[in-house]
Amino acid sequence: MYINHISSYIPSNRIANDYFGNLNGLSDEWILERTGIKERRKAGKSENAQTMGIEAVKNGLEDLPYGPEEIDLIVGGTYTPYDTIFTLGHAIQKLLDRSDIPVLSISTACSTFINAVEVVEGYFALNKASKALVVLSEHNTLYSKDEDQKAGHLWGDGAAAVFISREKLKENDFAIKQVITGGAGNVGKASDSVFLRPGYEGFEMPFGRDVFIKACQYMSGVTKRIIEENNYTIEDIDYLIPHQANLRITKNVAESLNVDPEKALSNIQYLGNTGCAGAAIAMDENKSRFKSGDVIVVTVFGGGYSYGAMLIEC
Amino acid sequence: MYINHISSYIPSNRIANDYFGNLNGLSDEWILERTGIKERRKAGKSENAQTMGIEAVKNGLEDLPYGPEEIDLIVGGTYTPYDTIFTLGHAIQKLLDRSDIPVLSISTACSTFINAVEVVEGYFALNKASKALVVLSEHNTLYSKDEDQKAGHLWGDGAAAVFISREKLKENDFAIKQVITGGAGNVGKASDSVFLRPGYEGFEMPFGRDVFIKACQYMSGVTKRIIEENNYTIEDIDYLIPHQANLRITKNVAESLNVDPEKALSNIQYLGNTGCAGAAIAMDENKSRFKSGDVIVVTVFGGGYSYGAMLIEC
Numbered sequence: 357m358y359i360n361h362i363s364s365y366i367p368s369n370r371i372a373n374d375y376f377g378n379l380n381g382l383s384d385e386w387i388l389e390r391t392g393i394k395e396r397r398k399a400g401k402s403e404n405a406q407t408m409g410i411e412a413v414k415n416g417l418e419d420l421p422y423g424p425e426e427i428d429l430i431v432g433g434t435y436t437p438y439d440t441i442f443t444l445g446h447a448i449q450k451l452l453d454r455s456d457i458p459v460l461s462i463s464t465a466c467s468t469f470i471n472a473v474e475v476v477e478g479y480f481a482l483n484k485a486s487k488a489l490v491v492l493s494e495h496n497t498l499y500s501k502d503e504d505q506k507a508g509h510l511w512g513d514g515a516a517a518v519f520i521s522r523e524k525l526k527e528n529d530f531a532i533k534q535v536i537t538g539g540a541g542n543v544g545k546a547s548d549s550v551f552l553r554p555g556y557e558g559f560e561m562p563f564g565r566d567v568f569i570k571a572c573q574y575m576s577g578v579t580k581r582i583i584e585e586n587n588y589t590i591e592d593i594d595y596l597i598p599h600q601a602n603l604r605i606t607k608n609v610a611e612s613l614n615v616d617p618e619k620a621l622s623n624i625q626y627l628g629n630t631g632c633a634g635a636a637i638a639m640d641e642n643k644s645r646f647k648s649g650d651v652i653v654v655t656v657f658g659g660g661y662s663y664g665a666m667l668i669e670c
Numbered sequence: 671m672y673i674n675h676i677s678s679y680i681p682s683n684r685i686a687n688d689y690f691g692n693l694n695g696l697s698d699e700w701i702l703e704r705t706g707i708k709e710r711r712k713a714g715k716s717e718n719a720q721t722m723g724i725e726a727v728k729n730g731l732e733d734l735p736y737g738p739e740e741i742d743l744i745v746g747g748t749y750t751p752y753d754t755i756f757t758l759g760h761a762i763q764k765l766l767d768r769s770d771i772p773v774l775s776i777s778t779a780c781s782t783f784i785n786a787v788e789v790v791e792g793y794f795a796l797n798k799a800s801k802a803l804v805v806l807s808e809h810n811t812l813y814s815k816d817e818d819q820k821a822g823h824l825w826g827d828g829a830a831a832v833f834i835s836r837e838k839l840k841e842n843d844f845a846i847k848q849v850i851t852g853g854a855g856n857v858g859k860a861s862d863s864v865f866l867r868p869g870y871e872g873f874e875m876p877f878g879r880d881v882f883i884k885a886c887q888y889m890s891g892v893t894k895r896i897i898e899e900n901n902y903t904i905e906d907i908d909y910l911i912p913h914q915a916n917l918r919i920t921k922n923v924a925e926s927l928n929v930d931p932e933k934a935l936s937n938i939q940y941l942g943n944t945g946c947a948g949a950a951i952a953m954d955e956n957k958s959r960f961k962s963g964d965v966i967v968v969t970v971f972g973g974g975y976s977y978g979a980m981l982i983e984c
Contacts, residue, residue, distance in 0.1 A: 404870075430853065442855060446853055455854070456854070458853065460785045462776045463757050463774070464773065481795035539763045542768065
């Protein structure tokens, strides 16, 4: 599999830490120290997970090395849905006006990016698709509560589009060498640490510490595994792109792996936790830095729990 | 692929048509004539899409021809989620205590069953799994409004579990000969006919007629296609299991295909529209009738829109 192109969209409305001071009593300094977040973006009133996903795709279409009429699989990813029936994937299908291709939307919380790529890998193996579009979009602020002292300040909104082909289409396509995913719903406080129950209690993170510990453990573990299974060493990693949950988690994962912290890419400082879109947005932001031969590991962890990693050779 | 076993769960609380008379002014006769529904089941106060999915799996474990520790892939399917972070799939993973296997949850509305089987097919093709558990569960009454004259009376709750292996494991396994799915989010009123927008307007079906027409058209079309692609004729079909949306849709699909209406299996009369679980529940209810050599077509249509078919040889 090859990543042909990647694009993203973030809403224009910036929310600085100061906004939360009056609502949940947390200071700018406190939030910055504990999370690394200085500000995050909030979707506008007419925006949602679908409109942001659509904008991310539109931002990619111009430089896409083929026409959208060649896309033959769409996988949407979100845990903050606008509509669970006309799903994110279907909204993208409508945008592209591509009839009768497989379309679905999935969630494994913040790890959905890698699960979506693995679903694509399956369709490619079946010869049921050859050019897939993965759209990750999170509208966290629709469900989160600004006054929630435990997590209200963590969330940001944003979306990314990842165009993936079975065959190599151009010289600078990024090769996806391996994809690993794993659920961990049977581990720790997976069922209650962080939840989004639309018909019940909403979106909360009562056990953030358990999420923090498991995120560090699983992202470093699966990174080690994917490196070893591909006969690389940690020194071979040019860039590490972890799920953008918390700068302290990113630093912890890099340290425990003995990866130079400079190699760990982050956007959490100015975007907050954009859920399953965060790592893909980071890929888009940094794509011009990636040189031929660079080895990138994307590693993710989702509340719920689940984890994954993707090894990329540029 | 082979279906090794199938099981289901329906809540005990029966809601007869008379219940709606005072709420939305629709009589028992009117509902029965327009939809074929006499009653439906409603989840109890402590039940939800996850607890029902868990009960469906538990009902299957006793007669499963292998231990749950051999299951190496879980795909949850629901558009009426209890939790979009600790998803249905993760709840099943917790039940089975199966560590580090791929787990995800998907939605293509009422057509999710077949999309989930196609995701399984992909994992099998990749050799990343060999024994999958697909769990379909809908808690429609959590989101629907009883007083909604257009759709409140249509919905029921229920769940099913489908155990699928890559290899044939026993003599009476059902062979899945082909799976076809297609999104149709770019067609008609797909974006607005029926929606479940948890953060906005809720669960409504303002354009039921468009859904009705497209459901008839797509379910008969994809059934014809899957029959032809496998060199069968319509006469070879022993059982047709359509998505359980409306008895008039089922009759229309059977008539337009020239399938004996007796061959079309239905549970909508006593379960209502149980979303993506309906056709799988019908398979479970009728499995003892299926004889060696029987040809079954499961065909589905989801609001949003999307469609699919699965050809089974018993």
